Amino acid sequence: MRRQLTFAIGIIIVALAGVIYTITSGNEPLLGLxxxxxxxxxxxxxxxxxxxxxxxxxxxxxxxxxxxxxxxxxxxxxxxxxxxxxxxxxxxxxxxxxxxxxLVGQTAELRFRPLLQESVAGSPFAAANIALCAPESAGDEEALAGLYTEPTPDADADECMVAVDRAGLGIQYLLGPAPLLVDQQANPGARLTGEVLETAAARLQLAEWVVNISFRSGSPGIDDFNALASECSRGTQVCPPTGTSPATGAFVGRVAVEIDGIVESAPTVGISNFERGQVVISGGAMTERVAKDLALVLRFGSLPVELTPQESRIVSSTLGEDALDAGIVAGIIGLALVSVYLLVYYRFLGVVAIASLAVSGALLWTMISWLGESQGLALTLAGVTGLIVSIGVSVDSNVVYFEHLKEDVRSGRTVRSAVERAFPIAFSTIVKADVASLIAAVVLYFLTVGQVKGFALFLGLATVLDLIATYFFMGPVIRGMARRESMSSHPKRFGIPFVDAQTSQVSS
Structure with a gap:
């Protein structure tokens, strides 16, 4: 008896301690999408x-x-x-x-290209500049006029392209090919792309948001950018003069930072040699969000494959709150109906069953909150469904025990004897039934994806806690109640049939 009392008190203490720890530590379930x-x-x-x-x-x-x-x-x-x-x-x-x-699906292939000409969208580029991209058509005005008239975001790094401005101001750029890397022996055919970058960070500089870029050492790296900077600072044919150096006033070339057909920035280049962390992308009235997004994409590189959205779904916070409220209401209604059923049919035994649900619920809430805080386990709508279904699993455990107990009493056993005999048999049945549920939960968890995994995980977790609450709380409490005279003298109060010792007549 003392051992049974220890079990019951022990699990109550554990459940209360878990609730107190959860509240004081500020843990709460992590809600899913x-x-x-x-x-x-x-x-x-x-x-x-x-x-x-x-x-x-x-x-x-x-x-x-x-x-x-x-x-x-x-x-x-x-x-x-x-x-x-x-x-x-x-x-x-x-x-x-x-x-x-x-942002997540953006290919983000960054290239440093020489800017050949900037114009208003719809205006043709100069034939001389187009000829730099199509020397085979040089001198043929008609042929040149038909080239590079529309944006070409899919152009390869070794081709000229027509790009547009990031802000959507109706500006278009004729850009030359990204130059070859300096070290062609180690990187044959490789060109000046985002691979030369080491990191990028957005920062506020003189009331303007900019992106500071740090290059790798050598080639691929800062040596390759400096090779292009040398061409632009001298205004060569590779990077013709299209801007004015703010330091010297000389006509110099510009380098376009192009990402997927969009020019993020096209600064003038007045010097031919930069340090690794000296390059800054600025201009265009860059906002904080734009600067941080650009730095984020540059910092983590381009995707190795082009991805297109097959299916997208946006859930507003209001809709999420409505779904959560609906799940909570459904759980409360289900729990209330189950409680009424237990109280009407099993009376004081039903009170024990409800208390057992409370104990397992407290343990479950503690674990879900801790896992969400420490392990990032998110509670989804499917998980809430699993928890609601687990209420039925827990009630099944109680019903199995109570019905075994009533059957033994009908067979002529005393209440105390029936309690002692029924629990091991009933618990064996409960374990077998719960193991079947656990097997289904494990199979669903490992062989499915998405929200079904959440349903399986929370159903399995609740099932395990139900076994613990049944063994350490419900069984010991009912055994303790059976030792009191009131349960034997007034069995109907506990939902147990009364058996007349003289006539063996059973009354419920």
């Missing part, structure tokens, strides 16, 4: 031009880069995972959902 709002997108890789299959290594690298970009947004516990050949990105709690979706 569908409960707090956010953005979700499924990204599908574009096929390779040569028809070759996209490897798992390329997709894994894309997942890592996207995860770094999302982490840079300051989002708490996003989910980035592969689903076969697609990539699922779920970003809960982000305020600007559309911006987040665009």
């Amino acid at each position: 569908d409960l707090q709002g956010g953005a979700s997108v499924v990204l599908e890789p574009e096929p390779n031009e040569d028809g070759s299959e996209i490897s798992d290594e390329v997709l894994d690298q894309a997942v890592d880069i996207i995860r770094n970009r999302v982490d840079g947004l300051g989002v708490r516990e996003p989910e980035i995972s592969r689903q076969g050949s697609t990539i699922l990105v779920q970003i809960p709690g982000v305020e600007d959902q559309q911006r987040a979706i665009e």
Whole structure:
């Protein structure tokens, strides 16, 4: 008896301690995308031009880069995972959902290109400048007039291109090819792209947001940028003069920082030699958000494959709150109906069953809050559904025990004897039933993706805690009650049938 009392008191203390710890430490369940709002997108890789299959290594690298970009947004516990050949990105709690979706899938191939000419959109470029890109058509005015009339964002690094301005002001740029790297022996055919960068950071400089770039040493790195800077500072044919140096007033060339057909900045280059961390992208009235987005994309590199959104979903915070409220209401209603049923049918035994639910619920809340705070386990709507279903699993455990107990009493056993005999048999049945639920939960968790995993995880967790509460609380408490005279003399108060010792007549 003392051992049973120790079990019951011990688990109550553990449950209360968990609740107190959770409240005092400020832990709370981490809500998933569908409960707090956010953005979700499924990204599908574009096929390779040569028809070759996209490897798992390329997709894994894309997942890592996207995860770094999302982490840079300051989002708490996003989910980035592969689903076969697609990539699922779920970003809960982000305020600007559309911006987040665009940012994570941006290929972001940065190239440093010489600026050949800047003009208003719709105005033709000078034939002399077009001839620099198409020397085979030099002198043929008609042929040159038909070239580079529209933006060409898909142009390769070794081709000229027409790019547009980032701010959408109707400006277009004729850009030359990204120059070859200085060290062609080590990098044959490689050109001046974002691979030469080491890091990038946005900062406020003289009331203007800029992006400070740090290059790698040597080549690929600062040596390659300085080679282009040398051409632009001298205004050569590779980088003709299109601007004025603010330091000397001389006509010098400009370097365009181009990303996916958009010119982020096109500063004049008046000197031919820079230090690794001396280059700054500025101009265009860059806002804080634009500067930070640009630095984020540059810092974590370009994706190794082009990704297109296959399916995107934006959940507003209001809709998430509505879903959470609906889940809470459903849980409360379900719990209330179950409690009424237990009280009407099992009376004081029903009170014990409800107390057992409270104990397992306190333990479950403590664990969910701790896992959300320390491990990033998010509670989704599917998880809430799993928790609601687990109420039924817990009630089944109580019903199995109570019905075994009533059956033994009907068979002529005393209440105390029936309690002692029924619990081991009933608990064995409960374990077998719960193990079946656990097997289903484990299979669902490991063989499915997305929200089904959340349903399986929380259902499995609640099932385990139900076994603990049944063994350490419900069983010991009912055994303790059976030792009191009131349970034997007034069994109907506990939902147990009364058996007349003389007539063996059973009354409920």
